[in-house]
Amino acid sequence: MKYVLALDQGTTSSRAIVFDERGRPRAAAQKEFRQIFPRPGWVEHDPEEIFRSQLACARSALRKAKLAPSRLAAIGITNQRETVVVWDRRTGKPAHRAIVWQDRRTAERCEELKKAGLAETIRAKTGLVIDPYFSATKLEWLLDNVSGLRARAERGELVFGTIDTWLTWRLSAGALHVTDPSNASRTMLYDIHRGEWDDGLLGIFRVPRAMLPEVLPSSHIYGTTAKSMLGAEVPIAGIAGDQQAALFGQACHEAGMAKNTYGTGCFLLLNTGSEAIASKSGLVATCAAQANIKQFALEGSVFIGGAVVQWLRDGLRLIKKSVDVEKLAASVRDSGGVYFVPAFAGLGAPYWDPYARGAIVGLTRGSNAGHIARAALESIGFQSAELLHAMERDSGVKSKELRVDGGAAADDLLMQFQSDLLGVPVVRPRVLETTALGAAYLAGLATGVWASREEIAKQWKVAKRFEPRMKREDAERRMEEWKRALERARDWGKG
Numbered sequence: 001m002k003y004v005l006a007l008d009q010g011t012t013s014s015r016a017i018v019f020d021e022r023g024r025p026r027a028a029a030q031k032e033f034r035q036i037f038p039r040p041g042w043v044e045h046d047p048e049e050i051f052r053s054q055l056a057c058a059r060s061a062l063r064k065a066k067l068a069p070s071r072l073a074a075i076g077i078t079n080q081r082e083t084v085v086v087w088d089r090r091t092g093k094p095a096h097r098a099i100v101w102q103d104r105r106t107a108e109r110c111e112e113l114k115k116a117g118l119a120e121t122i123r124a125k126t127g128l129v130i131d132p133y134f135s136a137t138k139l140e141w142l143l144d145n146v147s148g149l150r151a152r153a154e155r156g157e158l159v160f161g162t163i164d165t166w167l168t169w170r171l172s173a174g175a176l177h178v179t180d181p182s183n184a185s186r187t188m189l190y191d192i193h194r195g196e197w198d199d200g201l202l203g204i205f206r207v208p209r210a211m212l213p214e215v216l217p218s219s220h221i222y223g224t225t226a227k228s229m230l231g232a233e234v235p236i237a238g239i240a241g242d243q244q245a246a247l248f249g250q251a252c253h254e255a256g257m258a259k260n261t262y263g264t265g266c267f268l269l270l271n272t273g274s275e276a277i278a279s280k281s282g283l284v285a286t287c288a289a290q291a292n293i294k295q296f297a298l299e300g301s302v303f304i305g306g307a308v309v310q311w312l313r314d315g316l317r318l319i320k321k322s323v324d325v326e327k328l329a330a331s332v333r334d335s336g337g338v339y340f341v342p343a344f345a346g347l348g349a350p351y352w353d354p355y356a357r358g359a360i361v362g363l364t365r366g367s368n369a370g371h372i373a374r375a376a377l378e379s380i381g382f383q384s385a386e387l388l389h390a391m392e393r394d395s396g397v398k399s400k401e402l403r404v405d406g407g408a409a410a411d412d413l414l415m416q417f418q419s420d421l422l423g424v425p426v427v428r429p430r431v432l433e434t435t436a437l438g439a440a441y442l443a444g445l446a447t448g449v450w451a452s453r454e455e456i457a458k459q460w461k462v463a464k465r466f467e468p469r470m471k472r473e474d475a476e477r478r479m480e481e482w483k484r485a486l487e488r489a490r491d492w493g494k495g
Helices: 047-064 107-115 119-126 135-145 149-154 163-171 199-205 242-249 307-314 322-329 369-395 412-422 434-446 453-459 472-489
Strands: 003-009 013-020 025-032 072-079 085-088 158-161 219-224 235-241 258-262 266-273 284-287 296-302 339-341 359-361 402-405 426-429 462-466
Touching: 003 047, 003 163, 003 434, 013 047, 013 434, 025 047, 047 163, 072 163, 072 242, 072 434, 085 135, 085 163, 107 119, 107 135, 119 199, 135 149, 135 199, 149 158, 158 163, 163 235, 219 434, 235 242, 235 434, 242 258, 242 266, 242 296, 242 434, 258 369, 258 434, 266 369, 296 369, 307 322, 307 369, 322 369, 322 412, 339 369, 339 472, 359 472, 369 412, 369 472, 402 412, 412 426, 412 462, 412 472, 434 453
Parallel strands: 003 072, 072 235, 258 402, 402 426
Antiparallel strands: 003 013, 013 025, 085 158, 219 235, 258 266, 266 296, 284 296, 339 359, 426 462
């Protein structure tokens, strides 16, 4: 039996899962880490804490699997995207805390770029809209606002990377400074059509080229871990941003296949094959995981998905554990006219409103914790439905089904509501950890654990299928009411 270790570095926790050659998880470990909020709208992580938590999970998963590291065929890495780390090329010491994808500190800079008429130039090359979500303005902010950083960067002393790059650097003891197209395409510095860093974009953000990692295919033997990390030199052979890894893990290998991951945020991707489709509906074009062939995807991002449940737990203390939300939501027949817009970090696609803020509307004296919990879960469904509708408009293809994964995809009430809103089946696979599975598949393809995409596709199995039950006119009415609630939250942070 061959084994692959997937490192799944997420926004709120690090995980490691050992998969066998049949794509079955054999052991897993998970560790949450601190979320740092220096100011309203700012979100940071400690890069060292991320690495320590990820390494601890890797070691723990191997122990639980009773597996010697020498038995591993490969390691695959998947990661929260857009989050920016800058560190010293010689010492490996971070120059600042990581600025997280959710961070909104560069909203004004993004407005300046739009007013300067750069939106179309950036979209044409990168497939992206100008938004604080992406990496370039975060990197620019660090270079301009942390004392001495720009001068050090221009002297070649500093390097930059998204989280995949940071992890590979640390795991290889500084031997590897690499990334893949799926992560590079989220930086706003990478031309997705030519497949390379773009000098024009580097000039706009004044980023020295020497800081950037080498871009290699998503399925590729990049090098090995240092022996001190796991006790053996293990090939690092797969890298993909979390959402592209999930698309691969869901076996959405053909154009027209779509998946939605219900994690901290929700991320809906539609495989568009060898063509990057320019969106007219506020979506972004992005590189899919690149394994032997070039593939692209349309993507819509919901910034606050499962994180709304964490807020009910930690902010309002309505529940003790995240899994309790379904029971609380099911304690009422419906949301009682309550709508919850969880725009804690602004709104992503298709609105791209960094100034939107959270709102709960429709409250009456009869509203209770159950109604708020149900409205919170439904907000995840409403936001995701808007994305799929936008994708159908852009691609001209009506969806036949939606494959789902991520933590909140285990919630039957939410999945049924999602199917009701969309009017198509929602399909949940047996292995919900498809983000980690996608990273494992990419690494295993490069090292001969799996021979082809076709072999991988045969391993994908359905656990549950949710068929739409709601009348279409009721679903349309609920969507219209959601949009009314959404308008109340728009532009709130502008004051």
